[in-house]
Amino acid sequence: MDRHLVHELEQFLGDDSVLSQPEDLLLYEYDGSVETARPQCIVFPRTAADVVRIVGLANRYKIPIVGRGAGTGLSGGALARHGGIIVSFARMNQILEIDVENQRAIVQPGVVNSDLNMAVAHGGLHFAPDPSSQKACTIGGNVSENAGGPHTLAYGVTTNHILGLEMVMPTGELVRIGGESTDGPGYDLCGLFVGSEGTLALVTEITVKLTRLPEAIKTLLAVYDRVDGATETVVEITARGITPAACEMLDGWTLRAVEAWVHAGFPLDSAAVLLIEVDGLREAVEQQAQNVGEICRMHGAREVRVARDARERDLLWKGRKNAFGAVGRLSPTYYVQDGVIPRTKLPQTLREIERIGKENGFEIGNIFHAGDGNLHPIILFDARDPKQFDRAVSTADAIIRFCIEMGGAITGEHGVGMEKDRLMPLLFTEDDLALMRSVRDAFNPAGLLNPGKIFPTGKGCGEVRIRPMPQRGAGNIAPAAGKDFA
C-alpha cells in the first residue's frame, strides 16, 4: 500500500477514519459469502464530499475502490477482489427525513434496515424489503444488491421501493437521479443503478418508498411428512392466484438444525414445513388463511398451525430468519446457493437437488422463498479440505445448471458478485454481456469501482468454455444449445 495515499486520506478524513494495519485489513477480507479478498485500506467517510475526495484520490493513484455496508452480502459484492480501498458507509448512518404523509424517507446508505423500520413504524409504515440479515444490513447494501427477503413475494424487492439516489460516480461527479416519484423525464436510471452491485456508482443518499403496515396478519405453519406435499402446496397456491405475503419452506434437515437452537416449534419428525403468511384487511385475511389451510391439507399437511399471537408469530419467523446461524452451529463453513426457478417446477427441482447431493456425497439442506421459486440449498463442507471446497462449488454449480434448464436464473437476491461471475455465460450470450459491459464502461470507464464483479473474466472456467444453456419452453429465441453442458 502506498503510504502517501494513506497519508493523504488521513489528512482529510482524520486519523480515526482510515484503517491500514494488517490486523484491521483481516477483518475486512470477509463478507457473508465463502469468498475472501484483502483490501489495502478501509476508509470511513462522513459526507458525500468525503466520498468525492476519496474517489478523486483513487483515480489519481489508479487504485480500486469498493463500497461496503455491513458486509452481510452473500456473493462477495463488498470484497476488494483486486485490493484497493474499501469505502465503509458505517458512519453515514443518519435518517435524514421521514415523510409519513407521502410515505417516503431519505436516508444515508449506512442506515441499518431494521433501524429504518423501527423509525417509521410509528407512522404505520415499513420499508418492505426484509432480508434475513436485516438487523445488520444497510439500506445502501440493499440498494447495491437489490436485496429481497421473505416478504418480497407480495411487496417486491428493493428496486420496487427506491425512488431516488444521490451518487458519486467513479469519475468523481456527485449526481442525483430519480426523485420523489418514478415518473421523472428521461431514462429510469434508478432502475439501472439499483442492483448494479456497486459497479456503477457509490450511493451517498437514498430516497425510499415506505409501505403501509397491514391491518391484519396470519401466520400459518403447515407440517408435512413428504417434501413433495410441501412443494405441491406451493404450486397450487400460486396457480390459484393466491399471493401470500410470504411463503417459506424448510426441509426436515434444516428445520431440525433450526429447532435445536431456536426452539421455534417445528416438529422434529417432519419432512418439511411451510411458513405461510397472509396479510391485509381483516376480512380478506380470514378467508385467505382458510383457503391456504385447505390447500395445505389437500396436499397432505398432517397439521396446519396458526400462530395465535404476535409472540408465536415472531418465534416462527425467528426460526426462519436465524436458520443460517443455526446451520453455522453444525458446520464452520457452508455454501448457500441462490437459484431461481418457475414455481411450477418446484417439486422436480427439489428432487433433483437431493439427487445431485447424493451423487456428490453431500447432504443438502433447503430453506427458501418457495413462493418466489427462489431456492437456497445449503451445502455443508470443511473449508480446510480444498478438495471438499471444490466439490461443494461444483455441486452448487450442478444445481444452478438445473435451475437454468428449468427456465430459471443464477441468482434471485444474493447477487452475482465474485461468486457467480463465471456462471453468467450460462444465462447470457456474448451479445447480452457485451451490452451490459458497455453500460458499465460508460459509467466506470477506468474500471476502478468494484473491479472483478458480475462479469466473467475467463478465470475459473478452466478448460471449459461456458455457453448459454437451453431453457425448456423458451421458444425460438433461446440461445444455441451449449453442448458442453447439454
Next chain:
Amino acid sequence: MNSPAKVAPSRIGDLVGAANITDDPRELAAYEIDGVRPSAAARPRAAEEVSELVKLAAAEKFAVIPTGARTKLGIGMPPARYDLAIDMTRLDRVISYDPGDLTLSVEAGIPLARLAATLALRKQFLPLAVPFSDRATAGGTLSSGVDSPLREAYGTARDFVLGMEIVTGDGALAKSGGRVVKNVSGYDLHKLMLGAIGSLGIITRINFKTFPLPAETRGWFAVFSRAEDAFAFAQSIRKSPLAPHTLDIFDRRASVLFHTSVQLDKSQWAVAVSAAGNEKVMERCSRDLRTMGRAANAAQFTALDEFAQSELCQWIRGFPALAAEHSLDALIVKIASLPTQMGEVTQRLQSIAANSGLPCAILARGAGVIYFALLPEERGAPAVARIAPCVGEIFSAAASSKQHATIPRCSLELKREMNIWGPAREDFPLMQRVKQAFDPHNIFSPGRFVGGL
C-alpha cells in the same frame, strides 16, 4: 447520406420479403411522426429480421423509428431524422405462457387486447389499463411510458416486467432479466427501455409477471365542493388499510370529457375509487369509504354498479385520448408530484389556465401523478399563442416545488416553440452515456427524447 429509398425495396426486401417493405408515399403517410415521413417502412416477422434491418441501418446511417399500432407516436419531439420505420406488428406471438407460475413471454408487437384475451382464459391479467388499449401493442405501450390507474395497487410496468430482449444500435440481439419473478442476474437494462420511446433500442420480446383477475371489483364515486376536500379524501383512503385498486381525482371539465352520468357543478371535484376482494371486503370498503367521505365533507357518495364502474374506469384510462378528441390542439402536461402537494399544484395550474382564458381539465392519480389538459377552442397559431406562455409557467412552477413536468401531448406548432421534456436536469449527462452505450451511431429515434437524445 443515403436514404433507404435508394436501397429499398430490394435490400430491405431481401431481409423481410418484398411484400413487407414499402416506399409508397400513401402507405408511408401512416408512419409519419410530427410531419416527418420516412422513406420506407419494413414489417419484419422475427427478432432476427429486426436485427438484420438495424445492422443495415447502422451501416448506412439510416435513422430508424420502431412503431407498434402508432397510437402514441406524438409523444416526443419531432424526429431530427427519420429514414426507416420498423413496424413491429408482425412480431405478435405469445412465446410462452406458464399460468401456474404467473409468467408470460411475448413478442413486442402483440396487441394488448389479444394478450388480455389470452390471459383472461386463465383468469389472469396485466395491470395495464392504458389509453388506446383496444389497438396498442405491448412494446409500444411500454416504450411510450404511459401509466395506468391500476398503478395504485400494482405499480407501473417497471414493477412487473421481468425481462426483455432488444435489438441494440449495432444490431445485436441482447437480453436482460429473465422469465422468473425474482432475479438479480446482471444489470436490469430492460428498465431503461420503459418510456424511452425507442431511443435506445427496439424491444423484440417482453417477459411479464401476470396477476390473478380479482373475483370481484367494485367502485365508488364521491363528489366534493372544494378541491382540497377531494384531495383530503383521497389521502385519507391512502392512509387507511383499504388498499384500493384505483384512486383518481378529477374536476368538472374532466367529468364532461368522461360523459359520466353524475353531473358535477362548476367548481366541484370527484374522487373515483375501486377495490377488489371478497364480499366482506367490499362491505367493509363501502362502509369505511362512506364514513371517510362524510368526514371530508362529500356532497354526494355513490356506490357504482359493475357496469358504471367499468365504464368510468374506461373513461379514466382514456383521459389523454379524450382530451385530444375534444380539442385537436389540446396540450396535456403530466406532473410527477407528491400526494400532499396535489391540491396546491392543481390550484396553481387552474389559475395559470384561467389567467390565459383557456379551458382546462384535471385528472390526478392518488399516488401523486397529475394530468393537466389545456383545451383551446381555437386551432393553429392563436392556440399556440395562448398556450405557449402557460407552458413556461407550468415548467417553472413544477421546478420551484421539485416536481417533474413533461408534455406527453401537444400540437406540432407548439413543439416548435418549446421542449416538451422541460429543462435539462443534472442527470442528463448520465443519460447521454446510456444512449451512447446502447446506440453508438445515434440511429434510433434521433432528436425525439429528453435533451435531443
